[in-house]
Amino acid sequence: MLPDEIISEVLSPALKVSDELFCDTSPVSPFSSYSQSTSIYLLVCKDWLRVATPLLYHVVVLRSKSQANALQTAMKSNPDLGRFVKKLRLEGGYGAAMHTILKSAPNITDLFLTLSIWTPDSTIGLCKGLPLIDPHRVILVDGSFTPPKNNKRRRCERLCWHASVLGRICGYSAIHMGPQMREGMLLSSYFYNIPSFISKLCTTPSLKVLQFQNSFNVERVINEDSKLQKLARYSWSETKDSPVELDISPPLNPRFVPMEFASKETRHVVWMRVLFFAMYVEELRSPSFPCRPTSAHPSRLPILSVSKYFNRIGLPYLWESVHLTYSSASGMRARLEQRPDLASFILRVYYDIEYVASQAEFDSDSSNYYYYQQVKRHSASVGMQFAWKCRTAGHSLRELSISLRCSSFSIDLLEPFTALRFLDLAISCLATRMNLWRMPCRRSNVLEQVHTLRTSGPQLLEFFANINFGSLHTVELPTYLKDSTALLTELITKHGAKLRHLALHTTLWKPNRLDLSSCPISSN
Template identity: 40%
Template sequence: MSDNSLPDEIISEILSPALKVSDEVFSDTSDVSPFAKYAESTSAYLLVCKSWLRVATPLLYHVVILRSKAQAKALGRVLSTNSELGMFIKKLRVEGGYGTPMATIMKLSPNISDLFLSFEIWGTDNTDGLCKGLFLINPTRVILRDVLSNRRKVRVNKMVSNLEDALVKALAKWDRLSTFDLPYTGQEGSIRVTKIVQALEKSQSLNTVVIPSGGLQWIYPLLKDCPLQAICLKESLSPSHLAYYVGSNTALKALVKCKELLPVTEDPKQDSGKIGVPQFPDITPSLNPNFFPMKETSDEVKDVVWGRVFYFAMFVPELAQNPEAEDIPPRLPILLVSKMFHRLALPSFYAHTVVKKLTATSGFLAVLRNNPFLGAQVHSIRGSAGSQVYSDWDDSDDASILSLLSQMTGLVRLCGWSSTAKHFDIRCNYLSREKTIPWEAFEAVATSSGATLREFSKHIATQRDASPAVFDTLTQLRSLAWKCDSIFKCKPEDAAYAGLSNLEELQIWSSDPSFFTALSMMKLESLRRVVFSNKSDNAETFLETHGNKLTEIRIPYYTAEVLKVNIFQVCSSLTSISLVSCDKPPESFNFPHTSTSLVTIYIELQGWLRKKDQLINWERFFAAFEPKCYPSLHEIQISSCEWPTNEREIGKSLWVRWAENLLKHNIYLADRSGKKWRARLKV
């Protein structure tokens, strides 16, 4: 791209959203810094081309965040080389002491208007440069962050005390100071709080104070002689709570400004079943009272048009995505409008059905008897149909299930509890929460819907003499979650079975060893992903036959350790492996073998690494780990990995040390959420 292809103004508009730091984030005083993200530095935008460098430099330096001594030293060196860059700095956030370079930075940044200071400083840090720098600037807003213990006591050491004294003296000099953000409620009872507030009392420019709501009645009497125009509360308060803090003081009430009350939101963890149903605008009815839609149109065309309308009115696309979505409006009233509505909307109503109780099964079966055409219109059935433990189940119920599934000729998905392997926890006994279907019902599904079924995940009753030929008709099945202990009769002289030719993902919740033998007699040409459970006896036969096709495996630690074959040798195309339920480092990865295709390793630990012996074991694991055996490896993700959030913790963290050793081989270490450690600037 030519440097002159776009005007600087347009480039600035393009880059501003990426380089801008919102004031809300800049002034965040929460315990964990919002900048502890370890993401790619925004300075990378400056390296795209010369025009981006020219335009983005002022944007980058507008807000400066310092989180380490190395960053402060580097910035001080840059400003000393090019003092013009300091003119761009308007906001400066300093999350520590960071030594003598701070004096250089603040000396060469005369336009600082917003200053963020933190008292979370340890005795090993150095605040001398920061203390000197406070007298070299004249900000309009100061934001303080302090760390309070459980007893509401502030941290005290020599470096913090020096910064505290320097701030108090600087407050007397800052004649442009208009806004001060305090973290205190007045209950801390420390000398620091008293000294800072006493210094603020003398300010003739202070007009806005930001404090927690608990400090409202404490701060106002002390600062009432200042030309205050507003006391802003950090929290959102209801009118009743605000009245409690303000009392009958009308002067105080006029000054208090509170964030608008946020709308009540549900727990984000409970939103997983919601799909965001679109809100449609109200449609103005026709002014013609005799209006009749498609009055002159043939009945066939009307049925097609109305059928399409009901397809969306019944939220068929949304339910196809998630049949148990919680924010779907009631759909039954549409069926009750008229006979025509009932006839045309019924297929869409039952297209994706959830069966949670035994009574729902019999009710659904009654609907099918009255409307046989629905058998081809039902595309998914989901639900446990009751509990294996607490519900009564007899032969008539088995007969109902068999009759129901026999009439399904267009099923695409038949699932019980969630079959998504990403959320599949092999330690939980999900099968006890799901009713079994008789083996005959599984055979019926394979016969009636074998040409359409793409996903199957139901708990099947045990069959003593099962034939692998039952899988031959499941020609379109892509995902199979096997939950059955049936014993398959497989004879060596039998020809290979042709079943499951399109199967891509296999999850094994519960199985008999003969199931692996049956799978070994199939081609399974499309199989790529397998999830094993704790009980995977005879898995070696399966892996020796199909391992070379697999690209992803999820397996419990114990199962992997007792396998009689080496996973990496039999699975030569493996790109991802997940070890779950690990209580110690996996020894499998320290065997003398090579995997040229492996890209990611995920290790799920039981609990967190806290004990000394656990850390020693993992230290040995990383010391013995040979990256050269995995030339394509890009990432190791460990569920118990915790990234530190400040410079002191980073210096002590074993996770950081292990991550930086891996980075020497271009391998990233990631935490549970997938956040990767990135090398930081060093002194």
């Protein structure tokens, strides 16, 4: 028979939950996908049951109320199980069962709490049980992108208040905490303003670091609070990944030159393809890809320093997709003024107008917009300051995807887009009246495809129903449009004969009221 220590080493890889997964604060939980229960290892024999039970309960992840109730029942029948729990991840409130669980697990060192708790989920048991434990690390996560309503705000403050009086909060934070930061708390939050419970957390005597996964856009408020300013840290700016040392064997032939006898054209094609993947060009074409270097996708600049040849063929990849931020816009503009030739490499620009420097800095002369002259696709969420962009990049733009949040909008802003073939237009917070009718008639045959119309009102339907599209073949209305049946019918009557594809939101599909007789299409 094997000793317990050997059995434990054998079973640990199968039963262990990594700290990276336990601390994951991404919107989609890493535990949401189906996986076979590891408890089957406990059924092999009594020896495995004895050794594996502490390993199984070392990290507990609760994702449903039924799981919490089952754990409560198990702890009531066998109180010793609670002593094995060291890490507890809660992705909900789970009612009164949490009081029993926390009461039975006094040895918890790591606690993961989510503030995205929805009705009818209750936090009564959780709030009663929090003062009963003394964790070393607390992770608070709010995965909601919308400001919390009153009931949610009260629940957040209640949870965080109980967390702040837990006693000794020490250890290290969840995301690449340096050795100098021995004590800390991680909050992954999308609050628009600093919640009031943050001030309560700052009064915790043992709290040394209050680390946020995302930076607030209210740093001025943070700087005004001396306690918060002293504690606040941001994962994206303050932390650094530990360098990874690779064990690379020395080359058998130190003078070996890759593709030494291949033709110049072959070498160029191969190295271009290698750099395409090494500089993750395809990934950066998505606006959701992180624009800052990460551990998985480190900086691409060292690649350009390998040789003059790598610098020459890598520059187009480096500048192909530009992600403008508040901190990078000014530096990028200065760089392009020094090297106007770099503008020819830019094919995509992604930015939010709120993070770009002031309009006056850019809106001086079209000759200054080097980096917009060759734009082929632009995706942004902007307000009325969108006008300055139209004048500089419109002539070469072929795909336009914009989300406008404004009180008024003039369609003649689209006039410069003479090469436009794809239009994705979303407008929210519209005024009662909009200046939609100043579009010259010569623009009417330029838009080949009105792909998506997302709007909170029928004004855009009315406009597009009265414009003479020469090549329109696809219309998609994926959102609810209030009182739009008549205008939708007018739009279909005008353009139905040309359409090859029509996609409607389910609320717009009214067979008895919507006439599709003019459409030689299959609607969705």
